[in-house]
Amino acid sequence: MNIFTYTLENSKRLILHTAIALTLTSGLSYIAGFMRDRVLAQKFGASTELDTYLAAFIVPDFILAVIVTSAIGSAFIPLFTQNWSKDEKRNIQKSNADPSVTASQYAYSILFFLLMITAFLVIIAMLLAPQIANFLVGSYTPKEKETYITLMQIMLFSPLIFTVSNIFGGVLLSTRDYFFYGIAPVFYNFGIIGGVYFLEPMWGIHGVALGTIVGALLHMLSRAVISVGRIGFTSGISRIQIWGNPQIKETVMLVAPKIFHIIAWQVLLLWFVRLAIEIQEGGVTIYSYARNFQSMPVSLIGIAIALSAFTSLSFAAASKDFVTFKKTLYQKMVLVTILTLLAALSLNALAPKLVSLLLEGGKFSEGAVEQTVFLLQVYVWSIPLESLLHLLARANYALKKILIPSIINVSCIALIIITSSFLAPSQGLSAIPYAFLGGLILQNILLYTSLKYYINNASQQS
Numbered sequence: 001m002n003i004f005t006y007t008l009e010n011s012k013r014l015i016l017h018t019a020i021a022l023t024l025t026s027g028l029s030y031i032a033g034f035m036r037d038r039v040l041a042q043k044f045g046a047s048t049e050l051d052t053y054l055a056a057f058i059v060p061d062f063i064l065a066v067i068v069t070s071a072i073g074s075a076f077i078p079l080f081t082q083n084w085s086k087d088e089k090r091n092i093q094k095s096n097a098d099p100s101v102t103a104s105q106y107a108y109s110i111l112f113f114l115l116m117i118t119a120f121l122v123i124i125a126m127l128l129a130p131q132i133a134n135f136l137v138g139s140y141t142p143k144e145k146e147t148y149i150t151l152m153q154i155m156l157f158s159p160l161i162f163t164v165s166n167i168f169g170g171v172l173l174s175t176r177d178y179f180f181y182g183i184a185p186v187f188y189n190f191g192i193i194g195g196v197y198f199l200e201p202m203w204g205i206h207g208v209a210l211g212t213i214v215g216a217l218l219h220m221l222s223r224a225v226i227s228v229g230r231i232g233f234t235s236g237i238s239r240i241q242i243w244g245n246p247q248i249k250e251t252v253m254l255v256a257p258k259i260f261h262i263i264a265w266q267v268l269l270l271w272f273v274r275l276a277i278e279i280q281e282g283g284v285t286i287y288s289y290a291r292n293f294q295s296m297p298v299s300l301i302g303i304a305i306a307l308s309a310f311t312s313l314s315f316a317a318a319s320k321d322f323v324t325f326k327k328t329l330y331q332k333m334v335l336v337t338i339l340t341l342l343a344a345l346s347l348n349a350l351a352p353k354l355v356s357l358l359l360e361g362g363k364f365s366e367g368a369v370e371q372t373v374f375l376l377q378v379y380v381w382s383i384p385l386e387s388l389l390h391l392l393a394r395a396n397y398a399l400k401k402i403l404i405p406s407i408i409n410v411s412c413i414a415l416i417i418i419t420s421s422f423l424a425p426s427q428g429l430s431a432i433p434y435a436f437l438g439g440l441i442l443q444n445i446l447l448y449t450s451l452k453y454y455i456n457n458a459s460q461q462s
Contacts, residue, residue: 016179022304025182030296032189034358037289039196040208045363046282048144052137053205054284055273056151059132062266063121064159064166068114070262072170075254078398079247080106080174081314103174104231106247109240111167113248118163122156129153136274147205154209158216165220168227173307180226182304184219191215257402261409268413272432275420279428286368287429289359290375293351294383294433297343302387305336306394313398322459329395329455336391340384348380371429378433385440392447399458404450412443 044050083103125132129149133140137148165184172181195211203210242248276283309332316325347354351373360369396405416439423431 016177018176018178019304019308021178022182022307023300025179025186026300026304028183029185029189030300032186032193033292036189036192036196037292038358039193041285041289041359041364042362043196043200044205044285045365046285046368047363048140048281049147049205051277051282051284052140052144052148053151053208054288055137055277056148056155056209058136058266058270058273059125059152060155060158062263062270063118063125063156064162065266066259066262067118067121068159068163068166070258071110071114071251071255072166075251075258075397076110076167076170077174077310078314078318078400079251079254080170081311082318083247084174085315085318105240107167107171107231109242109245109248110251111164112240113242114163114167115160116242118159122159125156126153136270137277139277150206151209154206155212157213161213161216161220165216165223168220168223171227171231172223173311175230176311177226177230178308180223184222187218187222188215191218254400254402257406258397261406261413264410264413268416271417271420275424275432276429279424282368283429286371286375287432289355289372290379290433293347293354293372293376294379297340297347297383298386298390301339301343302336302383302390305332306387306390309391310394310398313395317398317400317458320458322455325395325398326455326459329391329451332391333388336387337384340387344380344383347383348377351376351380375429375433378430379436382433382437382440385437385444388444389440389447392444392451395451396447396454399451399454401450401454405447408443408446408450412439412446415439415442 040050040053044053080103083106087103129152130145132152133145133148137145140148169181169184172178191214192208192211194214195208199207199211201207272287273284276287309328312328313325316322316328355373355376356369359372360366393405393409396402416435419438420431420435423434427434
């Protein structure tokens with residue numbers, strides 16, 4: 001192999017199959033996301049109309065997170081990785097045999113299983129939309145509630161689309177195709193932007209919701225092409241088994257404790273939205289934008305490193321190589337802490353100029369900018385803690401330890417809800433990031449303690 005070919009192959013590996021790919025694509029996604037936020041902010045301002053659009057995500061995201069995200073994060077990737085490893089080690093006797101048939105069968109079986117459950121919950125949510133509106137946006141006028149119901153019902157198609165996309169995304173993470181996994185949100189944001197420019201003039205805020213569904217379809221298709229290429233199509237589809245499938249049962253058993261954590265997290269997000277609506281008009285918009293800025297380094301650094309580490313931790317746990325497991329975990333913890341702390345300090349200093357540059361103008365007033373900046377400067381200190389949380393959680397999932405971490409997470413989320421409710425009358429919107437920060441501190445301490453116990457116990461038994 002000549003030097004040019006070696007350099008080309010090495011560059012390809014770095015861009016497509018390492019944590020650098022996740023950071024790069026997360027960066028592109030956030031650029032597209034800030035473009036989306038700027039377009040929305042200047043078009044609608046910190047208004048009830050934009051609050052309603054943002055609130056319409058809550059129920060669809062709830063369904064998606066509880067049914068799909070919990071399964072992929074805590075069960076699908078470890079089990080798919082286990083199957084994939086067996087397939088790679090299998091001695092293929094015939095040249096036309098499919099080495100990934102077991103992994104392929106599992107992927108398509110779990111996909112159809114989750115689609116069935118998601119579709120059932122989507123139908124229930126559509127039927128209960130008026131009752132959901134009364135609970136979540138009870139202070140709205142009848143016309144505003146009607147708008148919320150219509151937007152939510154449009155958005156409810158997205159969990160079905162993202163179910164497919166996220167299963168394919170889990171495949172890509174397991175096969176270390178990080179670039180193709182991470183680029184999907186860019187297309188999603190472009191769909192929303194397209195909705196604002198091309199559909200909103202015809203159908204108003206409903207056009208933006210339709211653009212969101214178009215973005216979801218682009219998200220799915222961008223992952224499906226590569227994922228299907230990795231695991232095949234006809235062989236996996238033809239061997240789907242849902243009822244009586246032991247791996248479906250194992251998935252459910254692994255996911256069950258995690259679901260309580262996911263439900264609690266989604267209830268927390270719902271609570272924050274409801275609290276922001278009650279505190280002031282435009283509160284959801286200001287809170288959401290501050291949270292978007294805060295989540296940028298969490299995704300670019302924390303989640304990117306956690307996702308890439310998850311695959312390595314899962315392989316190490318599957319082979320009972322706990323020396324490598326601990327070494328990988330501690331190295332990533334140090335790396336995440338240093339990088340996210342620097343990011344928090346930088347974002348705190350840049351917040352006034354950054355928010356003004358990206359959001360101010362059109363209907364987004366100077367006062368809204370000032371509120372967003374203040375909220376963001378409180379939120380930034382949770383960046384290292386939330387980033388570490390993603391890594392610690394995935395380390396627990398790699399060991400297939402779900403119950404105790406879920407109890408810890410649910411308890412801390414309950415504490416955040418109580419604390420934010422107590423602080424809201426005196427702190428306004430700032431109650432949200434203050435309570436969030438306090439809960440994350442406790443959550444990290446407890447998760448690290450439980451993980452250390454699991455690692456030491458597993459090392460002694462191996």
